[in-house]
Amino acid sequence: MRLRALLETDALGLRLLGGEDELDRTVRGVMTTDLRDPSRYLSGGELVLTGLAWRRDAADSEPFVRILAGAGVAGLAAGEAELGDIPADLVEACLHHRLPLFAVNETVAFATITEYVVRQVSGERAGDLAAVVDRHRRLMTSGPAGGGPEVVLDLLTSDLDLRAWVLSPTGRQIAGAGAPLPGPLGATLAGHHLAATRTGRRAPHRAAVAGTTYSLFPIRNTGRGAVPAARDVRESVLSDWLLAVEADASDWPAARLDLLQGVTQLIAVERDRRDAARTVRRRLAQEVLELVQAGAAPAEIAARLRVAAPVLLPGLGVAPQWQVVVARVDWSASGQAAAGEIASGPVAQALLEEILVDPAVSGPDSADRIAVAHTGEEAIALVPLPAVITALAEPGEGEEDAAAGADGEDADALAGEPGLHADALLASVREPLTAGLADDGRLTLGVSAAVHSAEGLRGALEEARHARRVAAARPGRVCAAGHHELASHVLLLPFVPDDVRRAFTARLLDPLRDYDRRHRAELIETLEAFLDCDGSWTRCAARLHLHVNTLRYRVGRIEQLTGRDLSRLEDKLDFFLALRMS
Numbered sequence: 001m002r003l004r005a006l007l008e009t010d011a012l013g014l015r016l017l018g019g020e021d022e023l024d025r026t027v028r029g030v031m032t033t034d035l036r037d038p039s040r041y042l043s044g045g046e047l048v049l050t051g052l053a054w055r056r057d058a059a060d061s062e063p064f065v066r067i068l069a070g071a072g073v074a075g076l077a078a079g080e081a082e083l084g085d086i087p088a089d090l091v092e093a094c095l096h097h098r099l100p101l102f103a104v105n106e107t108v109a110f111a112t113i114t115e116y117v118v119r120q121v122s123g124e125r126a127g128d129l130a131a132v133v134d135r136h137r138r139l140m141t142s143g144p145a146g147g148g149p150e151v152v153l154d155l156l157t158s159d160l161d162l163r164a165w166v167l168s169p170t171g172r173q174i175a176g177a178g179a180p181l182p183g184p185l186g187a188t189l190a191g192h193h194l195a196a197t198r199t200g201r202r203a204p205h206r207a208a209v210a211g212t213t214y215s216l217f218p219i220r221n222t223g224r225g226a227v228p229a230a231r232d233v234r235e236s237v238l239s240d241w242l243l244a245v246e247a248d249a250s251d252w253p254a255a256r257l258d259l260l261q262g263v264t265q266l267i268a269v270e271r272d273r274r275d276a277a278r279t280v281r282r283r284l285a286q287e288v289l290e291l292v293q294a295g296a297a298p299a300e301i302a303a304r305l306r307v308a309a310p311v312l313l314p315g316l317g318v319a320p321q322w323q324v325v326v327a328r329v330d331w332s333a334s335g336q337a338a339a340g341e342i343a344s345g346p347v348a349q350a351l352l353e354e355i356l357v358d359p360a361v362s363g364p365d366s367a368d369r370i371a372v373a374h375t376g377e378e379a380i381a382l383v384p385l386p387a388v389i390t391a392l393a394e395p396g397e398g399e400e401d402a403a404a405g406a407d408g409e410d411a412d413a414l415a416g417e418p419g420l421h422a423d424a425l426l427a428s429v430r431e432p433l434t435a436g437l438a439d440d441g442r443l444t445l446g447v448s449a450a451v452h453s454a455e456g457l458r459g460a461l462e463e464a465r466h467a468r469r470v471a472a473a474r475p476g477r478v479c480a481a482g483h484h485e486l487a488s489h490v491l492l493l494p495f496v497p498d499d500v501r502r503a504f505t506a507r508l509l510d511p512l513r514d515y516d517r518r519h520r521a522e523l524i525e526t527l528e529a530f531l532d533c534d535g536s537w538t539r540c541a542a543r544l545h546l547h548v549n550t551l552r553y554r555v556g557r558i559e560q561l562t563g564r565d566l567s568r569l570e571d572k573l574d575f576f577l578a579l580r581m582s
């Protein structure tokens with residue numbers, strides 16, 4: 001264990017007086033002494049506890065600390081019960097010899113600190129030496145076939161006193177022993193892991209969050225029958241699970257690290273089994289997608305959907321609504337392989353399956369209602385939404401009549417039903433995914449509106465693809481756009497070439513900017529407010545706290561400088577677009 005862990009344990013009552021840069025020293029034992037020269041009892045790595053009975057005057061501190069430093073002790077903890085405050089000469093001597101010094105509150109007994117250190121150190125030794133073989137055997141026999149990752153994590157807690165969680169690449173909890181990991185903390189740990197993996201750092205990765213240290217282990221199956229390792233880390237970094245352990249593994253001996261590697265192997269086998277179970281859902285999505293893209297008859301697509309619905313929504317009993325989500329991961333030409341050599345389709349497929357899971361839902365089976373296919377470089381998800389269509393049908397009418405009613409006058413009511421929203425999908429995963437994409441990757445995502453029948457799927461697919469292209473035109477590593485953005489001018493603006501954009505905005509706005517710079521006239525601000533108020537003189541003057549005559553003067557100056565007429569719709573529209581593109 002490290003000195004830092006002692007300082008972070010409130011029950012020990014330790015207060016740091018010096019040596020903050022040395023808190024990563026390893027504590028291998030504890031010794032209580034009031035001898036002036038305890039060197040013959042020291043072997044190095046101890047936390048020395050003293051009541052200061054050896055100190056008669058200020059001159060005694062320097063030789064005492066020099067002896068401790070020469071013996072290689074980890075730190076010194078001095079009790080406040082004898083003298084009250086810790087003498088300044090002792091503090092100065094410890095600073096000189098770079099020996100961490102703690103003050104022990106008079107309400108805390110040395111026995112409390114000794115018991116805590118002995119328990120921690122002996123527990124580590126017991127777990128790492130004599131008992132490690134037996135525990136490893138128990139882990140191997142109690143793996144996935146005996147209850148899944150939770151069984152393995154329970155053994156880590158009961159046998160080694162380690163709290164651990166299995167996390168997805170976005171930080172969602174897959175499994176855990178004891179209290180669940182808060183969602184934001186899981187996302188932060190996943191971000192640390194992805195960033196460290198992208199930089200090629202050797203695992204386990206150390207992450208300190210809110211004063212607690214975690215060790216992060218990648219979960220990959222490297223045993224017999226494992227999938228061959230990816231040529232480039234970018235092919236797997238966004239789909240691998242990780243094991244987060246609440247401990248600092250940087251000073252663990254090899255035997256303990258080997259045990260944790262065995263744990264990750266067990267969980268990796270479970271991960272592979274879960275992936276294999278997704279094959280049916282992926283195949284259903286692929287079959288529907290191929291029919292839609294081939295222009296198959298709606299009746300044929302509807303028949304395939306009726307096959308898919310019981311698998312994705314067991315027990316529903318009626319045809320659901322569907323939304324289409326399209327995702328793409330693009331890499332720039334850097335790293336071990338050229339960007340064009342990375343198989344981005346499977347990466348986007350695994351990532352989209354993860355993104356579509358409700359982040360508040362834990363467990364590995366929470367993606368059972370998501371079907372994702374991939375074609376080329378993009379992944380396409382067919383997401384069922386339970387349709388409230390039984391209420392729209394008359395008593396005794398079947399599914400076909402209800403669906404027909406939904407396509408008619410009640411379509412607007414269905415459109416208002418809860419569904420997937422582009423921004424909400426990325427809210428909890430943006431931080432870790434940005435870390436995993438680093439400076440050479442981008443994720444873009446588009447979401448369609450909900451459709452109620454097979455006839456609407458082709459349009460939904462094109463709608464989601466268009467929305468993804470809108471997202472791709474935006475800055476940022478992780479971007480999304482929804483179907484509602486396709487009915488606005490914002491769909492067109494991202495595709496205006498940069499040189500055209502600059503020329504258009506300069507011709508209309510540069511004269512106003514130059515005038516504002518010379519006269520501080522605020523013509524640009526006035527123009528924006530005038531357009532926001534739909535050309536209302538009264539409302540615009542009130543917003544800008546101006547007299548109407550002053551506003552008229554400013555608008556007249558805008559028209560004079562640009563040669564435009566703000567009473568004409570065409571000129572208003574040109575100014576509006578110029579402001580949006582500037």
